[in-house]
Amino acid sequence: MINLPVKTWHLGDPHQSLVLASFDNRLPEAVYWGPALPTGESHKTLSAASLMDVTGGMVDENAAISLCPEASQTFPGQTGLTVRSRDGNPLAPAFRYESEAASEHGLTLVFADKALDLTLVLDLTLTPETSLLKLQTRLESADIVQVDWLAAPVLPVPAHTGEMIEFSGRWCAEFLTRRLPFAPGARLRDNRSGRTDHAHFPGLIVCTPGTSNTQGEAFAFHYGWSGGHRMVAEELADGRRQVQFGHAGGSQAAGRHFVTAPLYATYSAGGFNGAAIRFQRHVRDAIVQDMRTPRPVHYNCWEAVYFDHKLDELKAIATHAAGLGAERFVLDDGWFGLRDDDTSSLGDWIIDGRKYPDGLTPLIDHVKALGLEFGLWFEPEMINEDSNLYRAHPDWVLGPSDQTRGRQQLVLDMAREDVRTHLHDQIAAILRDNDIGYIKWDHNRVLPLVDAAQTEGVYQLIDRLRADFPQVEIESCASGGGRIDFGILERTQRVWLSDSNDALERQRIQHDAALFLPAAVTGSHVGPRRCHTSGRTLDIRIRAWTAAQRHMGFEMDPSELTEEETDVLREVTSWWKSNRDWMMRADILRLDSSDPAVIAEQQLAENGDRFAVFAALIRASDQILPHPVRLTGLDPASLYKVSLANRDQAPRLSRGSPFLKTEDLEVSGQYLMSHGLTLPWRFPDTIWVLEGQRL
Numbered sequence: 037m038i039n040l041p042v043k044t045w046h047l048g049d050p051h052q053s054l055v056l057a058s059f060d061n062r063l064p065e066a067v068y069w070g071p072a073l074p075t076g077e078s079h080k081t082l083s084a085a086s087l088m089d090v091t092g093g094m095v096d097e098n099a100a101i102s103l104c105p106e107a108s109q110t111f112p113g114q115t116g117l118t119v120r121s122r123d124g125n126p127l128a129p130a131f132r133y134e135s136e137a138a139s140e141h142g143l144t145l146v147f148a149d150k151a152l153d154l155t156l157v158l159d160l161t162l163t164p165e166t167s168l169l170k171l172q173t174r175l176e177s178a179d180i181v182q183v184d185w186l187a188a189p190v191l192p193v194p195a196h197t198g199e200m201i202e203f204s205g206r207w208c209a210e211f212l213t214r215r216l217p218f219a220p221g222a223r224l225r226d227n228r229s230g231r232t233d234h235a236h237f238p239g240l241i242v243c244t245p246g247t248s249n250t251q252g253e254a255f256a257f258h259y260g261w262s263g264g265h266r267m268v269a270e271e272l273a274d275g276r277r278q279v280q281f282g283h284a285g286g287s288q289a290a291g292r293h294f295v296t297a298p299l300y301a302t303y304s305a306g307g308f309n310g311a312a313i314r315f316q317r318h319v320r321d322a323i324v325q326d327m328r329t330p331r332p333v334h335y336n337c338w339e340a341v342y343f344d345h346k347l348d349e350l351k352a353i354a355t356h357a358a359g360l361g362a363e364r365f366v367l368d369d370g371w372f373g374l375r376d377d378d379t380s381s382l383g384d385w386i387i388d389g390r391k392y393p394d395g396l397t398p399l400i401d402h403v404k405a406l407g408l409e410f411g412l413w414f415e416p417e418m419i420n421e422d423s424n425l426y427r428a429h430p431d432w433v434l435g436p437s438d439q440t441r442g443r444q445q446l447v448l449d450m451a452r453e454d455v456r457t458h459l460h461d462q463i464a465a466i467l468r469d470n471d472i473g474y475i476k477w478d479h480n481r482v483l484p485l486v487d488a489a490q491t492e493g494v495y496q497l498i499d500r501l502r503a504d505f506p507q508v509e510i511e512s513c514a515s516g517g518g519r520i521d522f523g524i525l526e527r528t529q530r531v532w533l534s535d536s537n538d539a540l541e542r543q544r545i546q547h548d549a550a551l552f553l554p555a556a557v558t559g560s561h562v563g564p565r566r567c568h569t570s571g572r573t574l575d576i577r578i579r580a581w582t583a584a585q586r587h588m589g590f591e592m593d594p595s596e597l598t599e600e601e602t603d604v605l606r607e608v609t610s611w612w613k614s615n616r617d618w619m620m621r622a623d624i625l626r627l628d629s630s631d632p633a634v635i636a637e638q639q640l641a642e643n644g645d646r647f648a649v650f651a652a653l654i655r656a657s658d659q660i661l662p663h664p665v666r667l668t669g670l671d672p673a674s675l676y677k678v679s680l681a682n683r684d685q686a687p688r689l690s691r692g693s694p695f696l697k698t699e700d701l702e703v704s705g706q707y708l709m710s711h712g713l714t715l716p717w718r719f720p721d722t723i724w725v726l727e728g729q730r731l
């Protein structure tokens with residue numbers, strides 16, 4: 037065998053192996069990433085086996101797709117680092133091995149360019165419980181340098197994958213997925229919005245053309261950062277492929293220390309679900325801190341009253357909501373300053389004495405007497421020109437004064453300590469003087485510029501408030517799902533997935549968000565009968581069951597509910613409460629529906645003994661007979677008892693006798709996964725809910 041000076045490292049578990057090799061003390065490269073390798077496999081041999089040929093029309097050596105591909109190696113694609121000296125000259129470091137340290141589940145590898153006095157530190161861990169790689173790059177410089185681009189550790193993806201799924205979206209349509217072929221050149225996303233944003237969820241799934249929810253290979257990535265990211269998915273001219281993630285280009289000021297956010301990555305041999313459940317579990321068990329259980333049923337008053345707060349009306353709403361089963365009441369926008377619409381008062385976090393002459397206490401006391409927790413809305417990073425804060429501190433605004441406004445508001449410069457201290461003190465005073473267990477933390481516009489210091493400032497403010505008020509949970513909202521990522525989830529306990537309470541739209545958004553998010557953190561509310569953002573009128577059943585698939589809540593004016601709607605909502609809420617203990621810890625498995633009009637998912641309990649299936653018909657099917665719904669993740673040899681939880685909802689046009697319409701079924705996991713469940717015919721915009729139990 038060729039005798040190469042090579043160092044190797046291995047991160048592995050029963051699901052995946054990542055083998056790194058450093059040739060000649062250069063930066064390490066992933067010479068293998070895929071299914072778990074057998075013990076005893078020689079990593080040195082694998083390293084040698086990974087060497088590729090050289091032929092005509094090429095330079096004489098293949099530059100590695102190292103964890104930070106280097107310009108100094110004549111790398112034929114996007115490099116992992118673009119750095120300039122203090123006076124603007126491009127630097128092309130050639131890093132060499134310095135040292136390493138092993139932790140329980142990971143490695144820290146240190147490489148240096150002595151001539152340039154630059155050090156590159158690669159922090160790599162594989163969390164055993166969730167099989168998720170967490171990868172982070174640090175750059176230390178003796179001199180001040182300008183970093184235009186620093187990628188988190190770069191991984192290659194194999195040539196046979198061929199496709200990628202990336203995420204776009206908009207207000208009320210978050211987590212849109214798009215499946216694209218890999219093609220020569222780079223697919224570049226550089227999110228300039230300064231926040232995670234509806235249009236740029238920082239995720240990517242590389243897969244084979246045949247990969248589905250339940251089978252095939254997937255290499256999945258998420259960049260845990262709330263300040264805008266850059267992604268590069270590149271097919272080099274020579275055919276190799278690499279994936280890079282980092283902060284949005286040029287968003288870091290000149291300095292001596294730079295660090296990327298963590299890049300989370302995993303290999304799945306079990307389709308998209310294989311990766312999704314690792315992200316879901318990791319968010320729930322390793323990222324989110326201090327999540328209170330059981331998850332309380334929410335009531336949020338935004339779509340009931342908007343800015344028109346009247347104490348008596350809010351008390352009546354709270355009483356009504358409690359009767360439906362709510363356990364947490366969230367007072368939304370409109371309680372502070374002189375905020376009668378969205379043109380004023382952001383920045384003045386003082387209770388509006390016109391609306392609340394005796395403060396919030398009378399409302400809070402009423403809510404608490406009903407047995408509910410009280411939550412309050414803030415949008416701390418924002419300021420209106422019509423506010424006392426702006427009149428006192430016009431210089432606290434981020435960006436130029438002639439910038440375009442967003443929802444008539446400007447953004448505070450969160451990198452300033454005086455701004456953070458002021459916000460901390462105002463919010464802390466409200467939390468101290470009132471019995472508040474929950475904050476809905478909103479963020480309703482893109483930033484005027486991209487600046488990592490803004491995001492770091494927000495993180496600092498939240499961290500300080502969390503340290504002072506550890507019992508207060510926080511929800512991350514940004515006009516719906518504009519700030520959802522693992523960075524914000526390290527400091528919050530719930531996300532407001534979308535401002536669309538339209539159950540059909542929500543079905544799609546929830547389904548795609550489940551590629552990364554567990555039910556326990558994903559807020560989902562039963563909105564008004566006629567949806568305020570889509571104008572669509574939907575039956576209470578689909579609205580209630582859709583919310584019951586995630587962390588459930590209500591958001592309509594409850595006085596609009598008919599007696600029948602009230603009964604249905606109460607019933608579904610009580611179903612949710614009696615199932616939440618296992619469902620909020622279940623894996624959400626997306627089912628491969630052969631009928632594109634059906635969005636179906638299966639929530640499988642941690643021990644695999646029970647499941648719930650939700651199969652929503654979001655438009656009329658092309659064919660008249662319902663396709664059987666095939667399940668997944670069950671033990672083929674076990675028997676399961678399956679019942680149709682809402683069989684009373686079969687319409688009169690369902691004239692036949694499918695078994696589940698009247699009786700429970702006892703069948704094997706094999707049957708459920710191979711043939712699937714034959715369901716009664718139903719109207720569009722309806723949902724079947726099935727419950728299963730291993731016998």
Ligand code: DGJ
Nearest residue numbers: 338368369513515516535
């Ligand atoms: C946008 C949020 O997404 C809504 O739920 C609501 O809180 C409004 N902002 C309030 O202004």
